[in-house]
Amino acid sequence: MLIALHIVLCIATVIAQATFSSLLTIHDVYPDLCLILACLVGFLSNEYKGLIIGLTVGLLQDLLTPGGIGINMILKGLAGTLAGVTTHTVSTVTVSAVVLVTVVLSLGCGLASLIVAYPALDGSEAFHAISSILIPQALYHSILSAGIFWLIHKIRHAFGVVHFSHKRA
């Protein structure tokens, strides 16, 4: 049942990415909802779930992107895993920790995607891609992730659900 729910969540995220992400566009920068999902699952549960969700949503995204199959799968899986590992390294996952880790993960994934997508970019083009897409997108991801994380945290708190990291501590 839970597996089916996760698959539905991944499919819904990829469909939302392909259809509604233009509504979230700011200055031609739009969020990678699949990356945000992988990171949030990692933050809110653990690295294993982050890995599984990241791999699944990445594979589905790969089917709708021109790059080679497996690029998004690996990157999203890695991002979900590292987000999950964050819950081990800090006593409590706070909004600021989410912001910081998401920025780093988004920059890493974006840089890898950039190299794969445009291996023959010259210096000025690479600089433009980094300054006008990569960095704004990382900041956008962090804000969105932090907002959703805060919302879920509040809802969990209201319904008395204990955070994974709290329970361990």
Place this chain on the structure above:
Amino acid sequence: MILEGPLQVVASIQDSVGETWNHYIALQHVWEENQSLKIEIQKLQGEQNRLREQAILAMDFQKLLTYQATVPMTTVPAHIIGRKVSNWYRAMVIDKGAQDGIHVEMGVITNAGVVGRIVRVNPTTSIMLLLSDPNVAITGMIQSSRDEGIIQGTPQGAIHMKYLPPLSSVQVGDTIVTSGLTDDFPRGLHIGHIQQVTKAATDLFQSGEVTPIVDFSKLESVLVITSFQPTISQESQPSAEPLSVP
């Protein structure tokens, strides 16, 4: 005379009772009726908007189908069902795939001009890269001077025409069409206009910035070129068969 006074009193009472009845008591259901009518109006407005949207889409698609019937090539009409799946590719998803005869490297056009190229085919969907993506390069030609070059996108989303001959008389505003040298597009399809021409002192070739004829942000349906007949000029080119020497 005696009855006039009481009759007037009774008549005025009757009037006021009738007025009260008509204005208040008989209208007690008007509010509910008004509410239901408002809901009905909202529903009809929604329906009207939906039909208007369908009519616009149908009109656009009809234009595309009319164009499809006039061009000397076999095309498959397709709708755009997804866009902006990744920040790193200027790509769109269409609702036709391998089951509809779509293959990788096929050209994509609209009735206005060239859109891009198919780069991935799934059974029922395909991914096309737009002209503005750096991974797409097609051969173009200045329509007036017949100078050829390579049309390629940049990460910024601009489109450049590269490798124009150094002595080319290319001007701002010149029309660019496909040259037909590659297998994906026939000769003469509109690509765009030259917006700016640049040639540094150390450059061997001229290059130009191109304004595409197609507004990619408003694309809703496209035609995928599955096959095309060579144009007259291509047919009349000399064959590669060796000459027989008597």
